[in-house]
Amino acid sequence: MAKTPQQKEQSRQARVTARTAAQNPLVAPPIAAIASLLIPGLGQILSRQTQRGVLIFSAMATGGGIFFWRVAELGRRVQGFFPSIGRALERSPGFVGLAAGALALVWLVAAWDAFLCSRNRKRPGSGVFALVLVSFFVLGWQIAEIDVVKMVRQAPEALPPLSRVIWPWSAAITFETESLSARAEILVGEGTPPTRPVPVEDEPYLLVEPNVGSMTSQDANYQPVPGTRITLSGTNFAANTETEIWWRDPLGNEFRPREDSKYLIFQTDNEGEFQLEMTMPYRMAPPSAQGPFLHTVEARQVSRVGGPQASEALKMTISRMIETIFMGMMATFFGIIFSLPVSFLAARNIMSGSRLTMALYYITRAILNIIRSIEPLIWALIAVVWVGLGPFAGIVALTLHSIAALGKLYSEAIEGIDGGPIEAIQATGANRLQTIMFGVIPQMISPFISFSIYRWDINVRMSTVIGLVGGGGIGFLLVQYIRLLDYRSAGIAVWFIAITVATLDYVSAEIRNRLM
Amino acid sequence: MLQFTNLSKTYDDGTQALKEVSFSVEPGEFLVVIGLSGSGKSTLLRCTNRLIEPTSGSITWDGLDITGADGAQLRTIRRRIGMIFQHFNLVKRLSVINNVLSGRLGYLDTWKSMLYRFDSEDQTRAFRALERVGLTEQTYKRASELSGGQQQRVGIARALMQQPEIILADEPVASLDPVLAHTILGYLERLNKEDGITVICSLHYLDLVQRYATKVIGLRDGRVVYRGTSEDIRTMTDAEFKDIYGQEAERVGAGLAARTPSSASPTGAPSSGSGSLDSGSTEGAE
Numbered sequence: 001m002a003k004t005p006q007q008k009e010q011s012r013q014a015r016v017t018a019r020t021a022a023q024n025p026l027v028a029p030p031i032a033a034i035a036s037l038l039i040p041g042l043g044q045i046l047s048r049q050t051q052r053g054v055l056i057f058s059a060m061a062t063g064g065g066i067f068f069w070r071v072a073e074l075g076r077r078v079q080g081f082f083p084s085i086g087r088a089l090e091r092s093p094g095f096v097g098l099a100a101g102a103l104a105l106v107w108l109v110a111a112w113d114a115f116l117c118s119r120n121r122k123r124p125g126s127g128v129f130a131l132v133l134v135s136f137f138v139l140g141w142q143i144a145e146i147d148v149v150k151m152v153r154q155a156p157e158a159l160p161p162l163s164r165v166i167w168p169w170s171a172a173i174t175f176e177t178e179s180l181s182a183r184a185e186i187l188v189g190e191g192t193p194p195t196r197p198v199p200v201e202d203e204p205y206l207l208v209e210p211n212v213g214s215m216t217s218q219d220a221n222y223q224p225v226p227g228t229r230i231t232l233s234g235t236n237f238a239a240n241t242e243t244e245i246w247w248r249d250p251l252g253n254e255f256r257p258r259e260d261s262k263y264l265i266f267q268t269d270n271e272g273e274f275q276l277e278m279t280m281p282y283r284m285a286p287p288s289a290q291g292p293f294l295h296t297v298e299a300r301q302v303s304r305v306g307g308p309q310a311s312e313a314l315k316m317t318i319s320r321m322i323e324t325i326f327m328g329m330m331a332t333f334f335g336i337i338f339s340l341p342v343s344f345l346a347a348r349n350i351m352s353g354s355r356l357t358m359a360l361y362y363i364t365r366a367i368l369n370i371i372r373s374i375e376p377l378i379w380a381l382i383a384v385v386w387v388g389l390g391p392f393a394g395i396v397a398l399t400l401h402s403i404a405a406l407g408k409l410y411s412e413a414i415e416g417i418d419g420g421p422i423e424a425i426q427a428t429g430a431n432r433l434q435t436i437m438f439g440v441i442p443q444m445i446s447p448f449i450s451f452s453i454y455r456w457d458i459n460v461r462m463s464t465v466i467g468l469v470g471g472g473g474i475g476f477l478l479v480q481y482i483r484l485l486d487y488r489s490a491g492i493a494v495w496f497i498a499i500t501v502a503t504l505d506y507v508s509a510e511i512r513n514r515l516m
Numbered sequence: 517m518l519q520f521t522n523l524s525k526t527y528d529d530g531t532q533a534l535k536e537v538s539f540s541v542e543p544g545e546f547l548v549v550i551g552l553s554g555s556g557k558s559t560l561l562r563c564t565n566r567l568i569e570p571t572s573g574s575i576t577w578d579g580l581d582i583t584g585a586d587g588a589q590l591r592t593i594r595r596r597i598g599m600i601f602q603h604f605n606l607v608k609r610l611s612v613i614n615n616v617l618s619g620r621l622g623y624l625d626t627w628k629s630m631l632y633r634f635d636s637e638d639q640t641r642a643f644r645a646l647e648r649v650g651l652t653e654q655t656y657k658r659a660s661e662l663s664g665g666q667q668q669r670v671g672i673a674r675a676l677m678q679q680p681e682i683i684l685a686d687e688p689v690a691s692l693d694p695v696l697a698h699t700i701l702g703y704l705e706r707l708n709k710e711d712g713i714t715v716i717c718s719l720h721y722l723d724l725v726q727r728y729a730t731k732v733i734g735l736r737d738g739r740v741v742y743r744g745t746s747e748d749i750r751t752m753t754d755a756e757f758k759d760i761y762g763q764e765a766e767r768v769g770a771g772l773a774a775r776t777p778s779s780a781s782p783t784g785a786p787s788s789g790s791g792s793l794d795s796g797s798t799e800g801a802e
């Protein structure tokens with residue numbers, strides 16, 4: 001039934017009158033505004049909008065407090081209040097300006113809000129609270145050290161390692177290689193030139209001409225003095241194959257000499273021969289180094305033989321992934337074994353017999369809740385201290401968490417048991433064991449299996465993370481790769497984690513669906 | 517003969533569910549227990565096979581003291597007494613056949629039954645029981661997949677597996693619609709007449725009582741307030757009946773209208789659901 005306009009107007013007036021009696025503002029609008037300027041929220045309280053006033057006051061107090069804390073942090077090393085604000089403004093003008101502005105705006109709007117509260121005797125909109133949210137957002141931005149500029153600026157640098165993580169497969173395979181090399185000795189300093197080895201048929205051979213010379217060095221003014229030019233001629237190498245020149249000093253240090261600041265790398269010809277000229281490289285001789293020294297120059301070819309093979313990283317990843325899956329499985333297994341008895345203690349219908357058992361029930365529940373509320377990662381940190389680094393620490397952590405989680409789920413399954421069928425089985429003359437086997441277990445088996453599989457799924461997922469803190473498994477390997485900046489290998493590990501977790505997720509959901 | 521003497525039951529919370537109940541049941545009788553909800557019917561039936569321990573009094577069965585039996589003895593007594601329930605009490609996750617076979621547990625070796633192994637004789641017996649209640653088609657279905665009426669028939673088959681001399685039925689049709697109620701009670705009646713199994717059954721609907729009972733006892737607040745033969749109950753006055761049943765008095769009549777149009781309420785007072793006591797004939801069951 002629709003009301004006529006007059007009726008509406010009447011009822012509105014009636015409402016207003018009804019309000020006036022109880023909710024008459026204590027002060028006039030301008031006074032309320034001034035009160036709120038002095039203490040934010042006071043004006044609202046005086047207008048009998050106590051909740052609103054308190055809310056505005058605590059928002060202002062919190063916002064202001066946080067603001068001054070951050071400013072003090074920014075101007076830490078400066079003495080005095082105003083100097084430290086000045087320093088903070090210098091260091092982070094955007095934040096200080098925005099936050100101060102937002103808070104001041106809230107302050108002013110709060111005063112306006114008080115004015116409206118007092119004048120209209122009804123609640124103004126929630127604009128003031130929207131402003132409070134904005135100022136908290138500004139504060140949060142600074143506290144959380146959000147730096148979008150940095151994120152954008154550093155993106156180009158992050159791209160190469162990231163792309164290696166995203167598509168790491170070139171590091172997943174290696175080829176078996178065979179190296180072919182020949183070396184020749186060069187005398188530096190006074191002495192008899194080294195004797196050249198006799199060429200052997202079908203063996204690569206390297207001839208250096210001359211085989212006596214001096215290295216590149218520096219004169220008194222640090223100007224380079226080029227070394228002797230030498231000619232290298234190789235025979236019997238593999239044809240048309242990439243060949244590198246290596247140098248070994250008398251101390252046994254190997255390095256690749258450069259010519260015109262480029263590494264010496266070239267292709268052999270159709271006969272497997274080559275010839276090139278180079279300047280003997282610069283090598284700082286140790287102060288004690290006097291007299292003749294034999295340097296060695298070597299020509300090396302590395303060629304693929306045979307097909308592709310799994311790389312070390314791939315093999316490690318797979319073995320660690322298997323370790324991870326089994327960690328999850330063992331933790332689930334132990335979790336099930338220990339949580340079964342615990343779940344009976346945590347089942348209300350089983351424990352409601354007496355005061356003592358009820359107390360036991362509450363204690364068990366409390367312990368389970370505490371264990372469950374601590375993340376497995378933290379348990380792993382503790383377990384590492386306890387049993388040392390490695391998968392066992394991870395298993396201990398996951399087992400603890402599984403006991404708590406499964407204990408709760410199992411106990412709920414037990415609480416959900418229907419007493420009717422048990423009564424019926426008893427009535428047939430079955431004994432206790434038979435009653436359990438026919439009346440109790442069939443009711444519990446499918447929730448038990450489904451919870452256990454779900455737990456295994458969770459445990460495998462968690463054990464990939466637990467390795468990060470030393471709990472073994474693939475997480476452990478992943479951290480090592482990242483520390484070594486070996487992003488391709490890390491990428492392989494990440495891929496395997498993703499594939500395994502997704503597969504397990506699917507399989508466990510599928511099994512649980514079938515059971516339900 | 518089953519003899520109840522001064523049977524009393526006081527629950528832990530002090531509720532006196534049975535007070536000095538005495539009566540006897542002759543072999544082959546179809547005894548119906550009537551009474552308001554909370555009058556002690558379930559308690560009485562459960563005391564009979566000691567699913568509930570009576571507080572005092574005794575139950576003897578052809579000289580055998582049921583109330584005094586200990587563990588093993590009690591189980592041999594229980595296996596001679598089948599029981600069916602209002603909510604059927606099947607193990608829902610087990611197959612129909614396993615539910616039926618579980619009725620045999622009282623006869624079996626514990627360890628064999630742990631593996632759900634039943635010898636071929638028991639299996640044959642189970643198939644025959646299912647055949648008898650017309651559920652051959654459902655043998656390997658999960659109990660939860662069956663309708664209410666079918667579940668109760670499985671319950672009867674399970675009781676049959678015990679080769680019982682007595683069947684206790686605690687409101688066996690209270691969860692079923694009236695047509696199904698007659699099917700189920702029909703099975704019980706046949707077991708009673710053909711196999712000579714004594715039936716002790718609690719019922720809610722007046723016309724069902726009149727149709728099936730050979731003997732009736734009425735409970736109120738744990739006391740026997742009425743004893744009668746089927747003749748007595750046919751001629752029972754409304755006042756007498758209300759004394760036992762109070763305002764809850766019901767008959768299935770309305771639900772059976774489709775079967776027997778003549779039984780429709782002539783006064784037309786309650787237009788739907790169960791008729792009241794004073795409505796219509798008592799022949800609705802036919």
Ligand SMILES: Nc1ncnc2c1ncn2[C@@H]1O[C@H](COP(=O)(O)OP(=O)(O)O)[C@@H](O)[C@H]1O
Pocket residue numbers: 527528529531532533551552553554555556557558559560
């Ligand atoms: N386990 C129990 N504990 C305490 N009181 C009970 C219990 N079971 C039944 N009662 C009480 O005993 C009385 C008889 O119950 P019951 O035998 O179930 O009656 P009916 O089957 O006739 O409805 C009721 O008052 C009921 O509340």
Ligand SMILES: [Mg+2]
Pocket residue numbers: 554557558559687
């Ligand atoms: Mg009952």
